Amino acid sequence: MREVTLVGGGLSGALLALMLARRGVKVTVYERRADVRAEQIEEGRSINLALSVRGIHALNRVGLDAEVLARAIPMRGRYIHPVTGSCSLIPYGRTADEVIHSVGRRGLNVQLLDALAREKNATVHFQHRCTNYNLRTQTLTIRDEAAGREVGVEAPVVIGTDGAASAVRLALMQSTRMNYSQEYLDHGYKELTIPPAPDGTFRLEPNALHIWPRGGYMMIALPNLDRSFTCTLFLPHRGEPGFDQFPMPEAVTSFFTRTFPDAVPLIADLPGEFFRNPTGGLVTVRCSPWYSEGRVLLLGDAAHAIVPFFGQGMNCAFEDCEVLADLFDEHGGNWDEVFPRFFASRKPNTDAIAQLALDNFIEMRDTSADPHFALKRQLEHKLEERYPGQFVSKYGMVSFHRTPYRDALERGRVQDRILMDVCARANALAEIDIDAAFARLRAGA
Numbered sequence: 001m002r003e004v005t006l007v008g009g010g011l012s013g014a015l016l017a018l019m020l021a022r023r024g025v026k027v028t029v030y031e032r033r034a035d036v037r038a039e040q041i042e043e044g045r046s047i048n049l050a051l052s053v054r055g056i057h058a059l060n061r062v063g064l065d066a067e068v069l070a071r072a073i074p075m076r077g078r079y080i081h082p083v084t085g086s087c088s089l090i091p092y093g094r095t096a097d098e099v100i101h102s103v104g105r106r107g108l109n110v111q112l113l114d115a116l117a118r119e120k121n122a123t124v125h126f127q128h129r130c131t132n133y134n135l136r137t138q139t140l141t142i143r144d145e146a147a148g149r150e151v152g153v154e155a156p157v158v159i160g161t162d163g164a165a166s167a168v169r170l171a172l173m174q175s176t177r178m179n180y181s182q183e184y185l186d187h188g189y190k191e192l193t194i195p196p197a198p199d200g201t202f203r204l205e206p207n208a209l210h211i212w213p214r215g216g217y218m219m220i221a222l223p224n225l226d227r228s229f230t231c232t233l234f235l236p237h238r239g240e241p242g243f244d245q246f247p248m249p250e251a252v253t254s255f256f257t258r259t260f261p262d263a264v265p266l267i268a269d270l271p272g273e274f275f276r277n278p279t280g281g282l283v284t285v286r287c288s289p290w291y292s293e294g295r296v297l298l299l300g301d302a303a304h305a306i307v308p309f310f311g312q313g314m315n316c317a318f319e320d321c322e323v324l325a326d327l328f329d330e331h332g333g334n335w336d337e338v339f340p341r342f343f344a345s346r347k348p349n350t351d352a353i354a355q356l357a358l359d360n361f362i363e364m365r366d367t368s369a370d371p372h373f374a375l376k377r378q379l380e381h382k383l384e385e386r387y388p389g390q391f392v393s394k395y396g397m398v399s400f401h402r403t404p405y406r407d408a409l410e411r412g413r414v415q416d417r418i419l420m421d422v423c424a425r426a427n428a429l430a431e432i433d434i435d436a437a438f439a440r441l442r443a444g445a
Ligand SMILES: Cc1cc2nc3c(=O)[nH]c(=O)nc-3n(C[C@H](O)[C@H](O)[C@H](O)COP(=O)(O)OP(=O)(O)OC[C@H]3O[C@@H](n4cnc5c(N)ncnc54)[C@H](O)[C@@H]3O)c2cc1C
Pocket: 007, 008, 009, 010, 011, 012, 013, 030, 031, 032, 033, 045, 046, 048, 049, 050, 051, 128, 129, 130, 131, 161, 162, 163, 164, 165, 166, 167, 189, 232, 299, 300, 301, 302, 308, 310, 311, 312, 313, 314, 315, 316, 317
């Protein structure tokens, strides 16, 4: 029986372990944290996530899609909150099933770990942190956090699914000629909570992703099953406004009252949460190659952490798992064949989604408040309706179709340029010649 050691039992680690165990591989997972199922441990970052087609498709491969979707809240579009004036919903898709889903990170991890626990080939060691990996001796150094001791573990095949600050990646960087870059945004993020109303209902429209776009910064909110919302404020670390500009609680309340007036009465403990909750950083990690022979591979955020503005980090990591499992089947489990092919097939696509996510930050914070953006979305839906199969919007290619991210980036850029130009010359859909717009898209000019 083949054996694989995974470092990291988070979202991608648990899913990959499940896929490999079902293929007869003996899988051992070392996870730094305590078992999320056993105790109410610290949530970590981003308590809810947008799940879309790639993630759902990968979950379907292990029969978990229906179970996960049963605990998810569909979001039909962006609900825009201007500073003054009325709110509006800009639908993501054209049809009822073109939605994305808000899922709780912890609940999803529990569902994956529960499924993994039913696999006799898989063992998960919680509170076991990898502190080093020696490629030459093929040995992991694992610290048993509960016992307070460190042991060496022989691991001929290692997959690092240990997230953006991967210990496996660090060890690879030190022992191979790996190229590496990390690029932080000037912006950070902070989570705040909108609790349910006293009668137990949602305080905002539940089937939407709420956005307060404000030019250089923004806040978003996603619904949770307990009828609360988790808000995420994206603000520069420094400057005016910036996370460093709030010496006193009054400054926070006054900033929110000026910029997010309708959210102020909804957030229960605004200054309290603001000062209590950590400010997270937003980083894009690029490295290459992600493997060394058939011995070690990086997957998910460990290989390609991206900023969260397209809601794709987890979806992309789940797609990684699916691609790796398919290559495993194709090459009879020969890792010397599988790892280089996996890297070659995923790297152009993960570079593309990294760029799409950075581009989408601009779109969300700046242009989603622009009336031309709403018009562009209407035009995209009209084009999809009139030219089914011939036109799919950039958002659709990424979130509702499994178009390779590289193609979505290339085609999406052409679309954005042409459609924004068409919409800048019109005030309403009725003023636009749809066929002429399609002809321009086909010609790419
Ligand atoms: C604010 C924010 C919002 C986001 N929103 C979305 C979204 O809406 N949709 C989406 O698709 N993605 C989203 N993402 C991205 C998503 O969270 C990640 O892409 C996803 O979690 C990657 O999964 P992973 O398993 O590769 O890494 P992780 O989820 O980070 O899991 C890594 C695991 O490895 C463990 N670990 C780490 N180091 C060690 C070690 N040394 N030894 C042993 N174990 C270790 C960790 O404890 C963890 O369990 C968001 C991210 C952020 C920060």
